[in-house]
Amino acid sequence: MARLDGPPWLQRRREAAFERYTTTPLPTVEEEVWRYSRIPELDLDDYAPLVEAGADGATSPGPPPAHLAALVERLGRCSALVVVRNGRVLGVEVEPEAAELGLEVGRLADLDPEGSALGSVAGEAANAFGLLHDAFAADPVLVRVPAGVVVPAPVAVLHHTDVAGSATFPHLVVQAGEDSEVVVYDHAGSDEVDALVLPVVELHAGAAARLRYVHAQLLGPRVWQLGRQVSRVERDATFATAMVALGGDYARLEVESVLAGKGSSGEMLAVYFGERSQMHDFRSLQDHLAPRTTSNLLFKGAVQGRSRSVYTGLIHIGKEAAGVDAFQTNRNIKLSDGAWAESVPNLEIENNDVRCSHASAVGPVDEDQRYYLESRGVPPASAERLIVLGFFEEVLERLPTPGAVPALRGEIAAKLARRELEGAPARA
């Protein structure tokens, strides 16, 4: 049997994970965190990991796909650029100024000879998909920012999938050293292929570091994503994650942020918008382990056509976590009768010295807002398009990579335009 390449420690890690995987059942919707998911539809036999040399297309060097080049153009200056194709690193560029400052970006197997970074934030795989990921992650990427360094421009990691029937397992580790500062832009795209992507992202914000991360998910309409993003925020550090999920057939992301150090703070933002029969599935955890920590979550979603979305979120306040502020807001706009959105916020509080709030809503476009625009002479479909774009703007305007925003906004507008073509439903 062909094997993935890599140093001996990585081979051993994969083998151990695979062994555990063979005896671990797949999750079922009976488990709360998989409730409402489309996991019963998944047949892993439809996909195969790319282990043969050359099967992933990454061994043939060459320019990245044209749309990635356009994306790079829009992003503007980047301190580093990594292109990952079908789970393997195709190319790495670090601008000289950033390299001089000590920014390290590249294959984890090269930059981290003992592999201590892998799993340093995410820990042990939590379920069969996590084990599968660990067994087949071909080429993890590491971004390491030394203590005290401010990386001048974003680090862009661009993932692309183009092999039909493939299962790929991208892995990204970001380590922001003490008092450092970095913005990471992580893009997931694909051709129009049937594929399964199981990405894992580990984000570590060292003491007093400022780490901001953006995940733009623009996968093709037949791709399944089962993803996990874990962050650990140390003392006085500031962490922010922003997710824009527009693609995929079923795209799930578990987002966990651990506020581990006193005075640390975490912001979690998301925009998701489904059309046709797409489903976006977010599970969030704001885990406050230390005193005087702050977390603020704002997830905004919309569903049109027959699409579905799930948001379930938990705020956990540990016993030691006194003086905590934790907020969680999830708002959803339901744009058609056939669409469906679920929103389930939860609190688990072990320390009473906290300020906590959660709010969730699912509903149609606000009637007063629509009437106001219509009374100016804006036709209903245009009014709804403006209102939905405005609804998402609150998140989009806060992305730390402004160069990426117009294209994301354009993608949202294109979805709304397709809705107008399909014919918006009559008003209630």
Add this chain to the structure above:
Amino acid sequence: MAELRISGLRAGVAGKEILRGVDLVVRSGEVHAVMGPNGSGKSTLTHVIMGRPGYEVLGGSVTLDGTDLLGLEPWQRAAAGLFSAMQYPTEVPGVALADVLEEALVAVGRGGGDVRGRMRAEAERIGFDERFLDRPLNVDLSGGEKKRNETLQLAVLQPRIAILDEVDSGLDIDALRLVARRVEAETEERDLGVLAITHYRRLLGELRPDVVHVLSRGRVVARGGPELADQLEATGYAGYAEADGEQR
């Protein structure tokens, strides 16, 4: 020449009749004031003419140059040349005024002009801070700023008939003068017809009405020239029956 004709209009909310037969005609270049005590049906009149959801027409008609407005969607009424400046303009997060005005102008085949330039010019004319033009629509604006924003939209959209629902409330005296003069200029330069709904006389000091209608319990109970407004200022609405409550 445009003509808004309201005939025998009866309307209500949640099964409760509020307008009990209103007759009123506004023509190009004319300024009509509708005054009345709280609960007389003034705001309901605005909402029903513009087509706000939640209001039920029970009888009568509203036409603009013979076109039945009551059979049209609100945006179609606007496209026909009607504008309503709201008493409580709605905040629309994340939506820019320029985009709204552009969409509205495109819908009536008047797109493609320099909307931003006209917005700036109008803002200056009514003392509306230009900074507000880039804010999300009405978000975090004071009551007076919202009214100026409504006036600016009126001036850019150039309707044939405008309904001003308590446009004076929330405006200080200087702002009131600027707004009233701006509307008056529209009546003189572009022959705009105006239906100004107000509880107080102070708007009418600046925007001189041709006709004053007194609305009470959903009916026009008195009609006269500007002197009727002066008389109401002196006597109040005591002479007119108070209504039993009004929505919105």
